[in-house]
Amino acid sequence: MRGLRDFLGRWSGGLVLLALWLALTLMTPRFLTPSNLLNVALQSSILAVVALGMTLTIISGGIDLSVGSVVAFTGALTAGLMVRNSWPVGGAILVGLAAGLAMGLLNGALVIYGRLVPFIATLSTMAIARGLTLVYTRGYPISGLPEAFTFLGTGDVLGIPMPVLVMMAVAAGISLLLNHTPWGLHLYAVGGGEDLAWLSGVRVKRIKGLVYGMSGLLAGLGGILLTARLWSAQPNVGIGLELEAIAASVLGGASLSGGYGSVRGTLVGALVMGTVGNGLNLLEVPSYHQQIIKGLIFILAVGLDQLLKTGPLSARSIPMRRRGAS
Amino acid sequence: MGEPLLRAEGISKAFPGVQALDRVTLEIFPGEIHGLVGENGAGKSTLIRILAGAIPRDAGRIFWQGQPVEIADPRHARRLGIAVIHQELSLLPNLTVAQNLLLGREPRTRWGLLDRRAMEQQAWRILHELGLDLDPQAPVGSLPFAQRQMLEIARALSENARLLIMDEPTSALSDREIHRLFELLRDLKARGVAVLFISHRLEEIFQIADRITILRDGHHIGTFPITEVTPSAVVRMMVGREMSEMFVKTATAGTEAILEVRDLTREGVFYGVSFEIRRGEIVGLAGLVGAGRTEVARALFGLDPVDRGEIRIEGKAVRIRSPLDAIRLGMALIPEDRKAQALFLSMALRSNITIAALPRIAPLGLLSGRRLDAASQPCIRHLDIRPPRPGIPVRHLSGGNQQKAVIARWLLLQPRILIMDEPTRGIDVAAKAEIHALMDRLAREGKAILMISSELPEILGISDRILVMREGRIVGELKREEATADRVLALAMGGLHARAA
Structure with missing residues (x-):
């Protein structure tokens, strides 16, 4: 039973993905075609980039609700610098990424030095970043972007769309970080038990701060990719993206109580979310209704996580001084 | 016996309302297994928490290998070579055996990356040296308690611990596992590691310890070579008040x-x-x-x-x-840990008292402060809860008055x-x-x-x-x-x- 539960807990995302693909293949002939699958990958890739940052914060035992707003803000800033101030593409991108990093480090500082719980800290910066975006854009889209920039979102190399390539590079980088550096091991340790990690000499604060910085940076990258793909910066883009990113992480095996999560899992989770969006479009579900279904999927994802971790009939845990066995 | 590894002299510690330790002295020598016994509340836990750097002492001095030391925090204690094996083990369940063993001092490659192969080899070597048959790749969360305890001992020793403080190490072990643990402890003793062994089970102390220290009500009653006392004499010293x-x-x-x-x-x-x-x-x-x-x-x-x-x-x-x-x-249950299991610390006294009886107090489902006051005041008077103010948050009450508030809550329901x-x-x-x-x-x-x-x-x-x-x-x-x-x-x-x- 425990083995089965472990297995399901680890692979629940993959199973959901397979089930979805099977269902969609049966429901519409347009799903299982090479061009549509490429489309799914494209739709999932930007979410995946943002969700990987989210996964880092979730592994540390925190959360980053600000990513959707940071996506909008960095997209608008990058676009504005190019369109309004005629900055070169490279410079605008660098400043956009730096802005994302700065928002993330602000989150980190609020968590570490402000002693705010991550939920509150990032909820605040979520509002701030959205407000900054609206002020900066005055509520209007910024369009007329140079082609060298939109290539990032719409171009391809050897037939592989740029966002997918960027996503693969990010995934490889984060995977290296998590699995092959002391830093990654320390991150898992922080999520497993902050005090115990501290006792082993892990620099808990630095790790937590960096995690939010990286989440902000990746949200910034996501914002740039999204703007490039849409040919314009939309002030209202990315609303609700944080939910999708959390859902992707959790579907991929990350635990909201910290300590667990993986690159591979989050990629699968993002694919699930991308597949859902793609499938709903193929089935011609109106976009308003799509929100409802995405919400239901989110409940499913988090509910599954709980169910698999504790079982359906877990006893109420009235605290009791435990001696010995865990 | 040479120079003591650890000497704590005249250690005192007071908590509000109780003198937990009163000028206690403890000496532990290298290669010694030292039993520490006393009733609940005798001060054993306080003493080991001070030695582990978890709480500061009020008075007294600590010498480590002859040098006076101030143990600032648990990390410092660990660096000195004092390792505490608690009942709640301090291992990370989401990491593997190898990762837990080497956390904070992982082997790195030339490029600064984790050297996973070296990590596994080092972990294997540490385990092997202690004769532990554990898979370095196994997630710690899946190991049974006894193996996790062994792993924790292994980690402490691999960090060059000279003194292991073991708090009730056998309480969750089977007889066979205890036997195994004692074999390991004797092995460590032979290598000059000292063990401070806290146990409620006197028979175990008499099996394994070289000397025994008895605490009672925060006082040091005595330290004896185990061969010079009998279990019944020890019990008398533990109780004799x-x-x-x-x-x-x-x-x-x-x-x-x-x-x-x-x-x-x-x-x-x-x-x-x-x-x-x-x-x-x-x-x-x-x-x-x-x-x-x-x-x-x-x-x-x-x-x-x-x-x-x-x-x-x-x-x-x-x-x-x-x-x-x-x-x-x-029936009514007044639980062991009133703060975690009974009281709503931020809520007012009247709410804490009436919370289980609300349907009776508010038949229509509507509450008012006056109604809660009227229901709780007789109890407050009856049990003499002080200060007798229904509106005071219970966290501001003393422990005794908090306990009375819990009792008052149940008495409102008139239990048999x-x-x-x-x-x-x-x-x-x-x-x-x-x-x-x-x-x-x-x-x-x-x-x-x-x-x-x-x-x-x-x-x-x-x-x-x-x-x-x-x-x-x-x-x-x-x-x-x-x-x-x-x-x-x-x-x-x-x-x-x-x-x-």
Whole structure:
């Protein structure tokens, strides 16, 4: 039973993905075609980039609700610098990424030095970043972007769309970080038990701060990719993206109580979310209704996580001084 | 014996209302296994927390390998070479064996990356050296307790620990696992590692320790080579205090059984528990921590399921599946840890008192401060809760008054049976006496009381009958007249005479 539960807990995302693909293949002939699958990958890739940052914060035992707003803000800033101030593409991108990093480090500082719980800290910066975006854009889209920039979102190399390539590079980088550096091991340790990690000499604060910085940076990258793909910066883009990113992480095996999560899992989770969006479009579900279904999927994802971790009939845990066995 | 590895002299520590340690001295030599014993509250935990750097001391000096040291925090203690193996092990369940062993000092490649192969090899070497057969890749969360404990010892030794402080290391181990642990400890001893071994089980101390230190009420009673004392002498030193607290007992038990328990069993926790409590009777449930007393109370109150057994209340067989069932049958549980299990610390006194009786106070579902005041004030007066202000948040009350608030809550429901788990833990002496007087009064009013207590004077002073539990079973019953501290403790510890050194 425990083995089965472990297995399901680890692979629940993959199973959901397979089930979805099977269902969609049966429901519409347009799903299982090479061009549509490429489309799914494209739709999932930007979410995946943002969700990987989210996964880092979730592994540390925190959360980053600000990513959707940071996506909008960095997209608008990058676009504005190019369109309004005629900055070169490279410079605008660098400043956009730096802005994302700065928002993330602000989150980190609020968590570490402000002693705010991550939920509150990032909820605040979520509002701030959205407000900054609206002020900066005055509520209007910024369009007329140079082609060298939109290539990032719409171009391809050897037939592989740029966002997918960027996503693969990010995934490889984060995977290296998590699995092959002391830093990654320390991150898992922080999520497993902050005090115990501290006792082993892990620099808990630095790790937590960096995690939010990286989440902000990746949200910034996501914002740039999204703007490039849409040919314009939309002030209202990315609303609700944080939910999708959390859902992707959790579907991929990350635990909201910290300590667990993986690159591979989050990629699968993002694919699930991308597949859902793609499938709903193929089935011609109106976009308003799509929100409802995405919400239901989110409940499913988090509910599954709980169910698999504790079982359906877990006893109420009235605290009791435990001696010995865990 | 040469120079002591650790010498703590004149260590004192006071907590509000209690002098936990009073000028205690402890010396541990390299290659020595040193037993530390004392009743609950004798100061053992406080002493090891000071040595581990978890709390500061008020007075005294600590020398490590002859040098005076200030142990700033647990990390510092660990760097010095003092490792504490707690009952709640400090391993990360989401990491593997190897990762836990080497966390914070991982081998790196030339590029600064994790050298996973070297990590596994080092982990394997550490485990191998101690003869531990563990898979370095196994996630720690999946290991049984005994193996995790071994792993924790392995980690401490690989960090060059010179002194292992083990707090009740055997309480969750089977006999075979204990045997294995003792083999390991003897092996460490041969390598010059010192072990401070805290245990409630005297037989184990006599099996493994070289010397023994006895604490009582925060005082250092003595340190002896194990060959120069007998278990019964040690028990006498642990207990031997004046019965300084006064117990006034006016209630006399009736004849009618209110609660009858027959053969209550929860597999793996307690077995064949049978007893009865009569009207107006206070039954004390004695035993060591971990003997299963709290678990019996939880099962009676419907918090944990039972596998077998029968419960009768006033002669009628009942089934208790949840606390709500228990409350409806007229039972009340005053739990061991009032802050975590009973009180809403941020809420007002009146809300804490009335919360279980709200349907009665507000028949239409509407509450008002005045109504809560009216309901709670008689209780506040009756139990003399101070300050007598219904609006005060309970976190501002003293421990004794908090406990009274918990009792008041239950009394509003007019229970027939009160289960009180450590009713005076963490309460100062004057408040203790008040709680005891209150219990006496409740018994006089005809309530049946089951009291779990780890304090012998309390058990002896207030109980009409004493049940002693050991390892999940009731191993003895003593009438008030025949109960002495020695007899209760001997029953609770068990096997003293059979296996004494």
